[in-house]
Amino acid sequence: MTKVRGLLPVVGAVLIVAAAVLLLGFSDTLNPLDAIRGLGRVVTVPDFAGSPLPRARAEAENLGLKPDTRSAFSLTAPRGTIIGQKPAAGQKARSGDPIELVVSSGVNRTRMPAAVGRPIAEVTRELGDPGVPVEIIEVSNETVANGIVVAQSPAPDVLVAQAGSVRLEVSSGPDSRPVPDLTGLSIEGAAFRLGKAGLLFGPVTQADDPAVVAGAVISSAPAQGTKVPKDTPVALTVSNGSAPIPVPEVTKTQQVPATEVLRAAGFLVDVAGQLVVTGDPGVGNVFGQNPVAGTPYRPGQVVTIVVGRVPPPRRAATTTTTLATTPTGSSTTTTVKASTPTTKAGG
Incomplete structure (x- = not known):
């Protein structure tokens, strides 16, 4: 009996703890077993989006959470309001856990740089860091190299919001x-x-x-x-015209057939004369040619032939004599035609 009485307090304590576990184990309040292990109570994370930072911080601290904040630009959320959180709304956390709150720092504004005359890659890198959207339009230009900015909007030093639009015209070089x-x-x-x-x-x-x-x-x-x-x-x-061909042989032939042969081969013909005595059998014959026969020569070039010719006939000399004045006051003019004497063979 003494042993039974000694166990009663222990059994009672166990029953009390078990009842507490059954009653409180699934609530958002402190779990006795967690308390024994040193863990905080389980809470549901609220939705802090749109709340001012002071209110969100106070609410998180009331739940036993430890707020940690960071800033980010926002196109829509007012400065100082919550735009993000981790853990997300509706998730479970324990008191003492950290919670990250992202706070809007408002709309980002960037001072528009002087872009004209600079490489487009350099300008877009400068505008891309703060996240300003850039519209790039390529235009041909006879004097500006490819990839260089030739026009910009807005002008330099204008403050541009992150939601604003920057337009840059970039040279594509001269038109083809x-x-x-x-x-x-x-x-x-x-x-x-x-x-x-x-x-x-x-x-x-x-x-x-x-x-x-x-x-x-x-x-x-x-x-x-x-x-x-x-x-x-x-x-x-x-x-170069036609390919060279050998010049035909036309010496010792008459002028007319020689000219026809050369022209048929595609050459132009120039005729030079060589004087021969009257009755010479070489009259009208080709005595020479330039270039000589067999020379490679391009059709369309000039071949000169030398043709025998008699000298032109000599004209008779005419002598005019004026006689003395007659008693009547008139003068008499007499024309005397002198002829060249002809010597006959054997005469």
Whole structure:
């Protein structure tokens, strides 16, 4: 009996603790077992969004939570109000736990930098740090390099809100332009037309082409119509005319057939005379040619032939004599035609 009486206080204490656990174990109040383990009571985290910081801080502290604050810009929330929290509203926490409260510092405002003449990457990096949205518009420009800002809105030093809009016009460099048609032009004409188009005169390559006159442009690279940036060099292929062929042999032939042979081969013909005596069998014959037969020569070039010719006939001399004045006061003029005596063979 003595042992039973000694156990009664212990059993009673256990029953009391068990009843307390059953009654309080699932409430938001202090759990006796947690209290025994040194843990705080369980609370439901309120929604602090929109509350002024002092009110939110006081409410959190009343629940036994430990507020920790940080600031962030907001486009909509007034300065000093709560815009975020962790743990989120509705979650469970214990008294003594920390809670992070994010406080609005209001709308961010940035001083607009001077952007014109600067690289777009540099300007957007400067505006991107505070989070200002930037609208970039590319425009062609004949004088400003690609990627350089040519216009801005708003002007420098204007305060821009984070919700504001910044517009920057950025050079994309000169507009592309088509390569003009240069076919058939002389080198000088092609250079002039390229200059008018804003392009540069490039290297020249010679090529044989019987269909294109010597000295005229056959083709260009880039080809006609290709769009290229300003100051792009354009290379030209210029015709030498037809490929060289051997000059035909026309000496010791008459002028007319010799000329026909040379023209049939595509050459131009120039005739030079060589005097021979009358009756010489070489009259009308080709005595020589330049270039000589067999020389490689391009059709369209001039071949000179030397043809035998007799000297022109000599004209008879005419002598005019004025006689003395007659008694009547008139004068008499007598024309005497002198002839060159002819010597006959054997006479």
